[in-house]
Structures are given as C-alpha cells and as structure tokens.
Amino acid sequence: MKIQTPTFGEVELLDFTTLDDTMKDRVLEMRNHPKVREQMHSQDIIDKDDHLKFIASLKGNDYKKYFVVKYKQQLLGVIYFTDIDPKDKSAVFGIYANLFEKRDKIGSMLMETALTYFKDILAFKTLNLEVYESNQRAVGLYVKFGFVVDDYFYHNEHKVLTMKWAEDK
Numbered sequence: 001m002k003i004q005t006p007t008f009g010e011v012e013l014l015d016f017t018t019l020d021d022t023m024k025d026r027v028l029e030m031r032n033h034p035k036v037r038e039q040m041h042s043q044d045i046i047d048k049d050d051h052l053k054f055i056a057s058l059k060g061n062d063y064k065k066y067f068v069v070k071y072k073q074q075l076l077g078v079i080y081f082t083d084i085d086p087k088d089k090s091a092v093f094g095i096y097a098n099l100f101e102k103r104d105k106i107g108s109m110l111m112e113t114a115l116t117y118f119k120d121i122l123a124f125k126t127l128n129l130e131v132y133e134s135n136q137r138a139v140g141l142y143v144k145f146g147f148v149v150d151d152y153f154y155h156n157e158h159k160v161l162t163m164k165w166a167e168d169k
Contacts, residue, residue: 003120005112008071008105013079013117016066017059024055026075027068029100036096039135062086069113076106079114081122090126091118107141115145115165125167133159 001013014023028051030036037043046054058064066080077097084091095110103109118124129147131138139161147163154160 001121003113003116005109005116007112008109011076011109011113011116012070013113014068014070016055016068019055019068023068024052027051027078030075030077030096030098033099035099039096039132039138067117069110071109074101074103076103076113077110079110079117081114081118083128084122088126089122089124090128091122091124093118093127093129107138108144111141111145119167127165129163129165130160131163133161139163 001015002010003013005011016024016027019027025048028046028048031051032045037045055066058066063084064080064082065084066078069076069079075098077095079093079095081091081093093114095107095114097106097110115127118127127147128150129142131142133139133152142163142165145165147165149161150164151162152159153162
C-alpha cells in the first residue's frame with residue numbers, strides 16, 4: 001500500500017503477512033540488531049522459527065498490524081500497531097529503524113508515516129506508546145510529533161514512560 005505523507009511524499013507500507021522470504025529475513029535482522037533489542041521489553045534474540053510463527057499469527061488478526069516502511073526503494077524500518085480498538089478508535093504504537101542503513105530523518109519519516117496511516121487509513125483518534133525514559137532521542141522524537149507523557153512504570157528496574165497522542169477535534 002502506498003500513502004502520501006505531508007513532508008516526505010509517497011511512502012510504501014508492506015504488510016508483514018505479505019512479505020517474501022527475503023524481506024522476512026531482513027526484518028528479523030533489523031529486529032535483532034543490538035541497539036533495537038535494547039529498547040524492547042523482550043531483549044532476547046528472536047530465532048527464525050519464532051519470527052515466522054509471529055508473522056503467521058498476524059494473518060486475520062484485526063488487533064495487530066505490522067508494516068515494513070520503504071521510501072524510494074530504501075528499507076527505512078518497521079511501524080506497528082497493537083491493541084487496536086475500533087470502538088475507542090485507539091491503538092498502541094511502536095517503531096524501529098533499519099540501523100543497517102543510514103539515512104537522515106529516518107525517525108521523523110517513520111513517525112510521519114505511522115501518524116498518516118493512523119489518521120487517514122485507520123481514522124483513529126488516540127495513539128499510545130511505551131518508551132524507556134533513558135532513550136532520550138526517542139522521547140524527543142515522540143514529543144516533536146505531539147506525544148505527551150501520560151504515566152510511567154518500571155520494567156526490569158528501568159523507568160518506562162507511557163505516552164499518548166490524541167487528535168484535536
């Protein structure tokens with residue numbers, strides 16, 4: 001699916017359930033990058049079998065959507081929505097960048113793509129996320145895109161912020 005972002009123009013979203021084997025392997029490689037893993041609640045290396053089972057579990061699942069984001073044929077990273085609630089028009093959101101390729105503004109591109117999909121395709125109103133407080137680069141990015149700290153909790157002795165974005169209407 002192709003969507004138009006306000007700043008970057010056309011971006012392509014590839015649903016995890018439609019990925020070919022090569023792209024599935026690239027996603028697994030991105031997710032297992034040490035800098036990506038250290039920002040996830042589950043920091044274990046994911047093996048290929050578990051990865052493929054996870055992707056298979058997304059078929060027909062209306063509560064989770066995972067997408068590879070491509071821009072001008074470059075693999076930027078992944079955006080995902082979980083706990084999708086059509087009644088409340090809300091979801092939980094996350095991103096991770098392709099750290100094997102360098103590109104300026106990759107975080108902003110992923111964020112803008114996610115918000116465009118969320119607002120224009122899902123037509124939802126409230127987006128939530130969790131981020132380690134120590135990940136100040138990510139916290140700053142989320143604030144830049146209108147997220148505010150809603151609460152916090154501790155996970156493995158690390159402070160985790162819950163942040164919320166709500167469409168003004």
